Amino acid sequence: MKTKTILELLTLSSSLYYIARDTQFLDRIGELSEKGKDNINKLMSDKELDENGNEMEFIDRIITKTHELKEELNEKIEKQVVTFYKKINVAHLDEIKALNERLEKLDATVALLEARINHLES
Template identity: 55%
Template sequence: MKAKTLIELLTLSSNLYVMSKDEELMQHLKNMTEKGKNKINNAMKETLVDEDGNEVEFIDKLIIKAGQAKQELEEKIEEVVAQFYKKINIAHTDEIRALNEKLAEADKTIALLEARLNKLEQKGE
């Protein structure tokens, strides 16, 4: 097994462990489950109509609601992971990308300053 894969597995397992120990997250998931039951019951009672004016079938309603729930869960997981990275001071890829861009800009500025300095030195000679 490559070292990179091993590190990724360790990171993933530590993330899952931290999330499982996060009482606030667990309470939130419990609340979402309770709300989800009520929402599913209400969603199944309401009638959805497709673009042709036909009533959407039960399974199609479930698929639509499952997609919405998946999106909400992904957003919450993203928030928790970002908070976890902040807690353990691991730079997020967006932060690394921004720092690399700043470094590139700084390198350009340094190159321009060196060129100006060289010109001033040549004039002084």
């Protein structure tokens, strides 16, 4: 009987945990949507000028903002990829090329040393 009660309590506590997490998740989505509305309203109210000094239309401002966000996203992705490569210790293409060049130089040095040894032996 005690085992059944413990299992029921564990099941109940895990269910409550998931319900609490879902509530936090929904609250977070609500916060983000409010921030998104505020940002859109701010974008609508701000007047931006193009390089000629003319006021930009709303669609042009959206396109400009989209390009800015795309660049930010690309930079963040690049940083994450570099961090990931360093974490899993994967060699980058530039590192591989540098190592290949170094190997070729070492091969040439070994060939010269072998030639000197052969010359000294004869």
